[in-house]
Amino acid sequence: MRKSRFTETQIISILKEADVGVPVKELWRKHGISSATYYKWKAKYGGLDVSQLKRTKELEEENSRLKRMYADLSLVHTALKDAVEKKPVTPAQRKELAEHMVKEHGTSVRAACTAVNLDRGHWYYRARPRDDAALIEALNGVIERKPRWGFWLSFKSLRREGHGWNHKRVYRVYKALGLNIRRRAKKRLPARVKQPLSVPERPNQGWSADFMSDTLYSGRRFRLFTLMDDFNREGLALEADTSLPAERIIRVLDEVVAWRGAPARIRVDNGPEFLAAAFVAWAERNGVEIVYIQPGKPTQNAFIERFNGTVRHELLDLYVFYTVDEVREMGHWWLEGYNTERPHDSLNDQTPEEYLLTRFPTPTSTLELS
Structure with a gap:
């Protein structure tokens, strides 16, 4: 215009x-x-x-x-x-x-x-592509020679070989290659006081509990919860399943308490099921003292460890199980035979049932009430 x-x-x-x-x-x-x-x-x-x-x-x-x-x-x-x-x-x-x-x-x-x-x-901004081929090759060479070395040992080894890459670049490639070694975090536990292992003088004065694990024929793992009375070494429960959380353990304990009565104390290790708030609440509700052994000291729970060894030798190693139901059934009959037929050196060659009836004629065992 x-x-x-x-x-x-x-x-x-x-x-x-x-x-x-x-x-x-x-x-x-x-x-x-x-x-x-x-x-x-x-x-x-x-x-x-x-x-x-x-x-x-x-x-x-x-x-x-x-x-x-x-x-x-x-x-x-x-x-x-x-x-x-x-x-x-x-x-x-x-x-x-x-x-x-x-x-x-x-x-x-x-x-x-x-x-x-x-x-x-x-x-x-346009990112510039980085060529890390030489670093990857050198880092893989270190890991092949020393597969259990972590980042800092690998980085120092690269420096000793004359490479000038800084630790930030090496760590970026180290993570990208998935070479991180996972470290198991140390479980923080309160101090456990060593409790002397003494033989109780009466039934229900002290129980012991623990866990075992094994595999089925298919390779699937299962767990066993074992419970015994330390007085006469009587097996009170042998519960098997692929998973045994604290709620399941409480249900088993309630079933035993229903016919046996609650114990004065129960000796356990520091497993997550026994550290769970639900298990601690159950003990408080039933007036049961929980005696935790020191970490890494299974001999402080020797009664149940000896019982577990017998279960392993006479039951788990003897049979091939295809299903968990088979484990439960065989475990039931084995536990009955253990309490009524198997003599114990520590019980003057008596069975747990005979020793209990000799010391306390009032029936309290599983077999007497069944």
Whole structure:
């Protein structure tokens, strides 16, 4: 569009001359304009002065600016609505969302980055590929020679070989290759006081409990919960299953307590089932003292360990089990024979049942009540 050779201020000045009485035809000749141009100016600028014209121009510019702002916000709003189901969290995700807004909706890079709270430096950043082939080869060589070495020993070995890679780069590759050696966290236990292992003088004065494990013919592992009365070495329970959580152990103990009565104390190791809050609550509810042995000292629970050895030798090593039900059934009959037929050197060659009836004629064993 051709630009006029008169400014708006000059046009208003020409129109003011006509207002003070100068003939229009003289104005046309003086300024070299046509009648059509004059009347067009008069329709557009008639009755205005310079200040009013300036104010009008400011309002037009403001209106134009607001329209552009509205258009930009509307565009950003539309782009955000399109991506409302995506929740950008990481910078990479926010960059992906900003790229979607720019490509699909034509949003400017600045507006897209502002909308998703992304620094524009990250938008223009392009990662340079790293060549870690030499480091990977050297690190794998160290691990092949010393498979039990951890990161720091491997890193020091690389330094001794003359490689200058810093520990941050080596550790990044070390983790990417999955070479981390998992360390078993040391279980924090309260101090355990050594309790002397004494033979109880009466039934239910002291029980012992422990766990065993073995495998079925198919290779599937199962566990055994063993429970005995230290007084007459009587086996009170032999529970088998693939999993024996604390709740299951409590149910077995409740069944034994129902016909046997609750013990004064029970000696156990520091396994998670015996440290569980449910087991501790059961002991408090039944007035049972829990005697924990010291970690790594199975001889402090020698009665149940000796019982477990007998279970292993006479039951688990003797038969091949295909199902857990077979373990339960064979365990039931073996436990009955153990209590009624198997003599014990420590019981003067008597069975647990005979020793109990000799010392305390009142029936308290499983077999007497069955």
